[in-house]
Structures are given as structure tokens and as C-alpha cells.
Amino acid sequence: MRFPWRAVLALVVLVGWFVVAAGLSAALAVAAVYAMKDGTVGLSGAVLAAAALLVGTATGLGAQSVLSVRVQSRGVVVERGAQPALWRVVGELARTARADAPDEVRVASEVTLGVVDNGGPLGLRRGRRCLEIGLPLLGGTTVAELRALVAHELGHHGNGGLTATVYRGAQALEHTVGELRRDLPRWGAPVLGWLLDRWVRVFVWAAGPVLTERECAADQAAMAAAGRRAAQQGLVRPGVLAAAWPEYGKQYLALARLAGRTPDVLLGFRAFLSAPARRHRWEQVEQEVLDAGPISGFDHHPPLRDRVAAMADTGEPGAEPDDRPAWMLLGEPVRSVPELEDALLVDLGPRAPWPELVRVAAVQRAEQRAAELARAVLDSGAQVDGRPAQPTIAGVLLALHRGLGAELVKPALDPALAPREVPEASVTTLVELVAGAAATALCRARRATFELDWNGPARLRLVGGQAVDLERLVAPAVHRPVLVPRLHQHLTRMGVPLDFAARPAEPPKATLAASACGVRRDGEPHDLLVYDVGLLVLPSTGGKLATKAAKKALTELRRRPGAHWICGYDVEWGRLVRRRSGWDLWLRLRGDAELELTGTEDTVQRGEPAEALAGLLGDRLEVEDVRQRRREPTPG
Missing domain, CATH: 4.10.860 (DNA Excision Repair, Uvrb; Chain A)
Structure with a gap:
């Protein structure tokens, strides 16, 4: 030896x-x-x-x-008495990997799997070990794959001896360095940072072969525990789940908050992964995982493709495949899985099956879009044939046919959008809002309903008829107003009540970002209040208004005599020049109107009006700073 x-x-x-x-x-x-x-x-x-x-x-x-530095375990503890079946499996896998069984098992909310050793500094002493299993793994892997993954992690610590100590030291050092890089005192960062870099480089060079050997031994333990196929799939599966879990959260779990219901998270995640339309996506991610390089300087895994190929050249261990969901390793999964989900995730309300949850959430989202469309139409002030545009579906279609789509939707856009981003955002937003209004009209008339679609997340189906994609139907008419009559015919044929108008959404709550008292407008003193949705110019109150404006409702202030409210989307262009003795602001407003304000040495500011204006207007505001310029010498 x-x-x-x-x-x-x-x-x-x-x-x-x-x-x-x-x-x-x-x-x-x-x-x-x-x-x-x-x-x-x-x-x-x-x-x-x-x-x-x-x-x-x-x-x-x-x-x-x-x-x-100490490693903190995450998740909720799985007690031995509560889950004896899981603990028996973990003990069996530890014997297969020739490692000590963990002292604690936890389930965390992230896509993670590992053995955390809470021993002494730098892993020199074996401490209390905790096996962390990510909740997504219980829903996204099979029993065989999870057995292989757990055996692999335990195999890192198998056989004890100096090599196991080196592996613990590498884990501890990686965690320690990560913590120290965030928390180093500023005055000591250059010296200690330089020392840390040299320490890590020398250690990684010395420990590299040992860590690689440990990884190979862990792969052997995975095959011995679950078979070659499960071990190969287990190498790739966590990377796929790491990409799928956030998408699942964004597309489906976000609906739970909207619906005020608590879903069956793992059941939904498994269905999400199995959706036919998503299969190609996961195959692409799998190839990316196989081609991925080391994730850090401490990563001494051989390339993943090489590890999979090496397993293919190894004889098949005598392990029967088990393609049941990994949550079957838990005792009474019908009870224990919801308990884990409730302990790890936010309680959003009563439990509901996914079809009900998606239906409620999709209707709620469509209602919100219909209300936003009505609010935008009223706020736009658009005129159709000399009359104000109407917030009904028919009124919106008429305005759209007249080429006023961008004007209608402008109040619903982010005021800070750059001019080059406005056309695309206008089209996208208008398609979403008009489709939402049509869906709301159909659902209220009981001519359609939303249903769960794991390729979707939701689709609208006409009662006794086919599924329809309203956004796909509306988009051509938004891009080309000449197609609006055809859209009108389609909506009428489906039974959409074209006279439907949602109750307008409440105006967005304005937040005061900064103020300036004593600015000059046409030579007269005024107060400037900059909100996150617009700006308000008022006749001067002698400095009293700005100190109390944050406590007053914007609607009340706008009713004051001489008040001039300017929505952020009404500003087409602006220029701010900062001088040593103040600043000058020019704004060009929609309809060729202009606004000019001047800040002087007597102007009293609260916050930073310039920064607040930049946040409100984005690229539409040009800022010039002449405070640092020096006067050029006069010739002669």
C-alpha cells in the first residue's frame, strides 16, 4: 500500500x-x-x-x-422517529459507501444534496455530520437516482483516513474562503486577500489528486448502491433540476400567490418536468451540464462526460432499477410530503389541486389585465374621431384600427423605458392587455374557462369547444392595424361581448422620491415634487409643503390652485444642467408643450431631485454637469 x-x-x-x-x-x-x-x-x-x-x-x-467560521445546516430536520424508513435507507447507503451514517438528515428548499460536517476549523476533526437533501430532488428524481446521489455524497467521506480528512479540509476551506471574502475588514482586505489567494492555490495543487481519487470512489459507491444507469442519470439530474426549479417557480408557483391557494408542490414539479413540450428543453440542459467545466477552483471532478463514459465501461452492479418518485423513500408520502412542503415554503392559504389553483389564478390575472387596459385608455386621453377613446373592447379595437395603439398603452408602460425600447414594449403590453380583457369578458359571460396546461401554464377553452390562444389571435392586429376587422370577426364568432369594459384599476400609488422648494418657473417661485410616476409643480408655499408632502395624498396636492401634474410618460425628452449655483431643467412634453425650471442657491432640496428625475425618465433625460468646468482664459 x-x-x-x-x-x-x-x-x-x-x-x-x-x-x-x-x-x-x-x-x-x-x-x-x-x-x-x-x-x-x-x-x-x-x-x-x-x-x-x-x-x-x-x-x-x-x-x-x-x-x-462555521458551516450552518439548512432546511428542516427529519427526525429518525418520524421517518424510520428514510433513515434505514440512509444507513444502508452509508454501509455501501463504507462511510459513517450521518448524525442528522435535513430537507432544504433548494436544489442541493451534500454532507455538511460541522467539525472543527478547516475540517481537521470529524464533527457532527448532516445530510442535506433538497426538496426538488424528492420530486425530480427517481428512487434509484436519489439512492445513487446520496451514496455518492456519503462516498466522499468513506474509508476514513487521511484522504477523508483532506476532503473535509477542502470543503471547510472553500466555505471559509467564501465567508472571509465577504466579511474581511476593509482595511485588511488587500493583505489578507493576497494571503488567502496564495493559500488556496498551494492547497489545491497539493490536494488535487486526492480529491479526484475521492470523486472516483464516490462514483463507484453510487453504482454499487443503485446500478450503473441510475448512477449515470444521477450525475446529470441535479443540473437539470437546478435549471427547472426556478422556471417552475416563476411559471406555476407564482400562480399560488395570485390565487391565494397552497398547491401540491412536488406533484406539480414532476408533472412540469414530464410535459412533452418541455422535453427538448431538458435535453438541451442535460447536454450543457455534461459539457460544463469546473464550478470553482476546488472542483476536481473529472469532466462529467468522462465520468459517464467510465461508468459505461464498468460492469453492472446487481441493483434492480426503481423508477418510482424519490418521495417514495419517505414513510406515508401522502402525509409527509405536504408536511415538508408546508414547513419549507410559504403558506399561501388552503390547499387546492392544481386545476383549481390555475383556474382561479388565470382568471385573476386576466381580470388585472382588463382593469389595467381600462385605466390606460382613460389616462391616455386619446381621441378617436374627435371623441375620447372608450375602454370597451370595441372602443379599444376602434382606436387600434385608427393607429392609436401605442398612445392607448403608453400609461401602462414603465416611465423609465428608453425610447428605443418603447415600440416593442408597447406592442407586447397591448397584446397582453387586450387578450386579458377578451378572456375576462368570455369568462364572465360563462362562455369559456381556464384549464391547467403543464405546457402552458394555462389555456383558455371555449365551453363545449376548442382551446384558444387569445394573445396569438390579437398579436397580428396590434402589429398591423389593417387586420383589426378580422380580429373583430374572430372575437364576435367566439362570443366575446365587445361592449365589455372592466372597472379601471386603481391609479398606481405614487411614492415621493425628492423635492425642491424655491425653484423658478417663469420667474416665479415654485415647489417641485418628484414622484416615481411623475412630477408635480406647485406655486411656492415658502418651504412648508415639501416637509409635509410625503404625508399628503397626491390627489389632494393635485387639486391645489395652480398645480401642474406631469405623468412620467408625458415627458418626451428632458435636459438637466447642474451648475455650481443650482441647476436648469428643460422638459419637452407630449403635445409640444414645454416646462422650464431653475434651481438657485436659495432652493431647499430634500433628497436628490436630479437622481429622482433620472430614475423616472431614464434615457429620455440628458444630464450635463458644468460644475467642474474651468473658465477658459480670454485671448490677448
């Missing part, structure tokens, strides 16, 4: 870094004492003393920081 000299070298580097630094500091201190004692080289003694102090301080701070 070969002597594990590389493991010994890695441990020497791990511990010896501080020993060498402490020894260097002590040597410098001794040299300084001797130099000062001789009295012949006092300057050198002072330099040596300063160097000893610097190195000693850096070493002390580094050692204190390293010793204070």
Missing part, C-alpha cells in the same frame, strides 16, 4: 500556512529585538519590528477569522 504522501502534503499546507506565518512573525520580532539591543542599527530594528507587527497582525486576524 502506497504511503499517502500527497494527502500529508495537503494537510501540511492546510495547517502549515499559519505556522509559517506565525514563525516568520516570531523570527522578525526576535531579529528586531537583537537589532535594537545592539544599538548600532536602530533604523533596521524599527523596520523589523514594524514588519513583525504587520505579519503578526495579519496572521492573528486570519487565524481568528478562520476559527470563527
Whole structure:
């Protein structure tokens, strides 16, 4: 048996870094004492003393920081008495991997799987071990794949000895370095950061072969526990789930908050992964995972494709495939899975099956879009044939046919959009809002209903008829107003009540971002209040208004005599010039109107009006700072 000299070298580097630094500091201190004692080289003694102090301080701070770092386990604890079946499986897999069984099992909300050792600093001493299993793995893997994954993680710690200590040290060092990089004192960051980088590089070089050997042993443990096919799939599956879980949350779990219902999370996740329309997406992600490189300098896994190929060349261990969902490893999954979901995720209300949840959420979303469309039409002030545009579906179609679509939807857009982004955003938003209004009209008339679609997430189906995609139906007419009559015919044929108009949404609540009292407009003093949705100009109140404006409703302030309210979307272009003695603001408004304001030395500001205007108007505001310019010398 070969002597594990590389493991010994890695441990020497791990511990010896501080020993060498402490020894260097002590040597410098001794040299300084001797130099000062001789009295012949006092300057050198002072330099040596300063160097000893610097190195000693850096070493002390580094050692204190390293010793204070602890790995915190995540998730909820799975008690042995509550889940004896799971604990039996974990114990069996530990024996297969020739490792000690973990002291604790936890289920976390993220896509994660690993063994956390809460031992001493730098992993030199074996501590209390916690096996963390991510909740998404229980829904996104099979029993065989999860067995392979758990055996792999336990296999990292198998057989004990120096190599296991090196692996724990690598885990602890990676975590420690990550924590220290965030929390280093600013004054010590350059010195300690430089020392950390050198320490990590030398350790990774020394421990590399040991860590690679550990990974190969862990792969063997995975095959022994679940078979070659499950072990190969288990290598790739976490990467696929890491991409799928956020998408599932965005597309489906977000509906739960909208509906005020609590879903069956893992059942839904498994159905989401199995949707035929998504299969190609997961195959692409799988190839990306196979081609991915190391995730950090501590990652000494051989390339994933090489590991999968190496498993293919290995004889099949005697393990029967088990393609049941991984949650079947839990006792009484019908009860225990919802309990885990409730413990880890936010309680949004009563539990509901996915079809009911999606139906309620989709109707709610359509209602919101219909209300937003009505609000936008009223706020736009658009005129159709000399009359205000009507918020009914027929009125919107008429305005759209007259080429006023962009004007109708402008109040619903983000005021800070850059001019180049407005056309595309106008089309996208208008399609969503008109489709939402049509869907709401159909649902209220009981001529259609939403149903769950794992390719979707929801589709609208006519009662006794086919599914319809209203956004796809509306989009051509928004792009080409000449097609509006055809859209009108389609909507009429489906039974959409074209006279439907939703109750307008409440105006967005304005938040005061900054104010300026004593600005000049046409030579007269005024107050400027900048909100996140627009700006308000009022006759001067002698500085009293700005101090109380945040407590007053915007609607009340807009009713004051002489008040001039300007919505953010009404500003087409602006220019702000910052001078030493104040600033000048020019705004060009919709309809060729203009606004000019001047801030002087007497202007009292609360907050930063310039920054608030930049946040409101985005790229439409040009800012010029002339405060630092120097006057050019006059010729002659």
C-alpha cells in the first residue's frame, strides 16, 4: 500500500500556512529585538519590528477569522422517529459507501444534496455530520437516482483516513474562503486577500489528486448502491433540476400567490418536468451540464462526460432499477410530503389541486389585465374621431384600427423605458392587455374557462369547444392595424361581448422620491415634487409643503390652485444642467408643450431631485454637469 504522501502534503499546507506565518512573525520580532539591543542599527530594528507587527497582525486576524467560521445546516430536520424508513435507507447507503451514517438528515428548499460536517476549523476533526437533501430532488428524481446521489455524497467521506480528512479540509476551506471574502475588514482586505489567494492555490495543487481519487470512489459507491444507469442519470439530474426549479417557480408557483391557494408542490414539479413540450428543453440542459467545466477552483471532478463514459465501461452492479418518485423513500408520502412542503415554503392559504389553483389564478390575472387596459385608455386621453377613446373592447379595437395603439398603452408602460425600447414594449403590453380583457369578458359571460396546461401554464377553452390562444389571435392586429376587422370577426364568432369594459384599476400609488422648494418657473417661485410616476409643480408655499408632502395624498396636492401634474410618460425628452449655483431643467412634453425650471442657491432640496428625475425618465433625460468646468482664459 502506497504511503499517502500527497494527502500529508495537503494537510501540511492546510495547517502549515499559519505556522509559517506565525514563525516568520516570531523570527522578525526576535531579529528586531537583537537589532535594537545592539544599538548600532536602530533604523533596521524599527523596520523589523514594524514588519513583525504587520505579519503578526495579519496572521492573528486570519487565524481568528478562520476559527470563527462555521458551516450552518439548512432546511428542516427529519427526525429518525418520524421517518424510520428514510433513515434505514440512509444507513444502508452509508454501509455501501463504507462511510459513517450521518448524525442528522435535513430537507432544504433548494436544489442541493451534500454532507455538511460541522467539525472543527478547516475540517481537521470529524464533527457532527448532516445530510442535506433538497426538496426538488424528492420530486425530480427517481428512487434509484436519489439512492445513487446520496451514496455518492456519503462516498466522499468513506474509508476514513487521511484522504477523508483532506476532503473535509477542502470543503471547510472553500466555505471559509467564501465567508472571509465577504466579511474581511476593509482595511485588511488587500493583505489578507493576497494571503488567502496564495493559500488556496498551494492547497489545491497539493490536494488535487486526492480529491479526484475521492470523486472516483464516490462514483463507484453510487453504482454499487443503485446500478450503473441510475448512477449515470444521477450525475446529470441535479443540473437539470437546478435549471427547472426556478422556471417552475416563476411559471406555476407564482400562480399560488395570485390565487391565494397552497398547491401540491412536488406533484406539480414532476408533472412540469414530464410535459412533452418541455422535453427538448431538458435535453438541451442535460447536454450543457455534461459539457460544463469546473464550478470553482476546488472542483476536481473529472469532466462529467468522462465520468459517464467510465461508468459505461464498468460492469453492472446487481441493483434492480426503481423508477418510482424519490418521495417514495419517505414513510406515508401522502402525509409527509405536504408536511415538508408546508414547513419549507410559504403558506399561501388552503390547499387546492392544481386545476383549481390555475383556474382561479388565470382568471385573476386576466381580470388585472382588463382593469389595467381600462385605466390606460382613460389616462391616455386619446381621441378617436374627435371623441375620447372608450375602454370597451370595441372602443379599444376602434382606436387600434385608427393607429392609436401605442398612445392607448403608453400609461401602462414603465416611465423609465428608453425610447428605443418603447415600440416593442408597447406592442407586447397591448397584446397582453387586450387578450386579458377578451378572456375576462368570455369568462364572465360563462362562455369559456381556464384549464391547467403543464405546457402552458394555462389555456383558455371555449365551453363545449376548442382551446384558444387569445394573445396569438390579437398579436397580428396590434402589429398591423389593417387586420383589426378580422380580429373583430374572430372575437364576435367566439362570443366575446365587445361592449365589455372592466372597472379601471386603481391609479398606481405614487411614492415621493425628492423635492425642491424655491425653484423658478417663469420667474416665479415654485415647489417641485418628484414622484416615481411623475412630477408635480406647485406655486411656492415658502418651504412648508415639501416637509409635509410625503404625508399628503397626491390627489389632494393635485387639486391645489395652480398645480401642474406631469405623468412620467408625458415627458418626451428632458435636459438637466447642474451648475455650481443650482441647476436648469428643460422638459419637452407630449403635445409640444414645454416646462422650464431653475434651481438657485436659495432652493431647499430634500433628497436628490436630479437622481429622482433620472430614475423616472431614464434615457429620455440628458444630464450635463458644468460644475467642474474651468473658465477658459480670454485671448490677448
